[in-house]
Amino acid sequence: MNKLLLLLGILAWGSLLFSQSNTLSKAEDSDPEATALLKKVKQKYDTYTSMELDFSLSIKLAEQPEEVQKGKLAQKGQQYRLDIQEQSVFFDGKTLWVYLKSLNEVQIMDADFAAEGVMSPQDMLKIYESKDYVYSITNKLTQGGRQIKQIEFKPLKKDNEYSKIRVSIDVMTNDLIAVEAFGKDTSRYTLKVDKLTPNKIFPTDYFKFNPANYPKVYIEDLRG
Numbered sequence: 266m267n268k269l270l271l272l273l274g275i276l277a278w279g280s281l282l283f284s285q286s287n288t289l290s291k292a293e294d295s296d297p298e299a300t301a302l303l304k305k306v307k308q309k310y311d312t313y314t315s316m317e318l319d320f321s322l323s324i325k326l327a328e329q330p331e332e333v334q335k336g337k338l339a340q341k342g343q344q345y346r347l348d349i350q351e352q353s354v355f356f357d358g359k360t361l362w363v364y365l366k367s368l369n370e371v372q373i374m375d376a377d378f379a380a381e382g383v384m385s386p387q388d389m390l391k392i393y394e395s396k397d398y399v400y401s402i403t404n405k406l407t408q409g410g411r412q413i414k415q416i417e418f419k420p421l422k423k424d425n426e427y428s429k430i431r432v433s434i435d436v437m438t439n440d441l442i443a444v445e446a447f448g449k450d451t452s453r454y455t456l457k458v459d460k461l462t463p464n465k466i467f468p469t470d471y472f473k474f475n476p477a478n479y480p481k482v483y484i485e486d487l488r489g
Contacts, residue, residue, distance in 0.1 A: 296401035299416045305439045315341035315467065319460040322349070325453040339465070344472040355474045360488075362474035370483040371474055397421055403431075412436050426450075 318338040336349040347354040355362040361374040404415040433443040446454045
């Protein structure tokens with residue numbers, strides 16, 4: 266389950282969980298043009314008080330058919346709610362709830378575990394400040410009238426399970442439109458943004474799990 270949360274964090278916000286490392290990398294190792302573009306995207310997202318993201322997630326594993334899921338991610342400050350095919354994840358800034366739909370079961374964890382899960386857009390867009398990756402613009406193309414630049418991030422640590430992450434940005438609107446994560450085991454995960462709604466007003470307690478809405482739900486409290 267933790268791996269799934271991490272994966273969704275990577276895909277939804279185009280980043281890895283950046284641990285504090287002693288890896289040294291000079292600013293000039295990365296592409297200044299890519300840095301400038303990422304700053305523009307971050308500045309735009311920083312103006313949003315909240316957002317809702319509708320996305321399509323494609324999963325390709327070795328010798329298995331491609332799997333495509335639709336999902337929705339809502340975020341307000343450090344609070345978020347993630348809904349995908351098999352589960353829903355709620356985080357109100359203090360407590361994390363993971364609801365497993367097929368089992369009608371919810372697992373409750375504290376904020377320390379949640380910090381290892383889905384990242385906020387603000388955290389994701391600090392990727393260019395990390396010293397654990399080097400990045401550059403690798404492609405410029407036009408799709409459906411959009412002018413797109415693709416930025417590839419390559420880890421400096423050899424033990425990273427991903428060989429690279431590719432982020433596609435609409436340079437006219439400074440919107441994040443797609444993220445691809447390439448596993449060293451030949452797996453490939455692609456998230457495409459179908460719709461982004463900024464500054465959306467969410468109902469009270471939208472980011473909290475309410476057992477009353479899930480009759481006979483089994484509750485497993487894993488908080489310390």
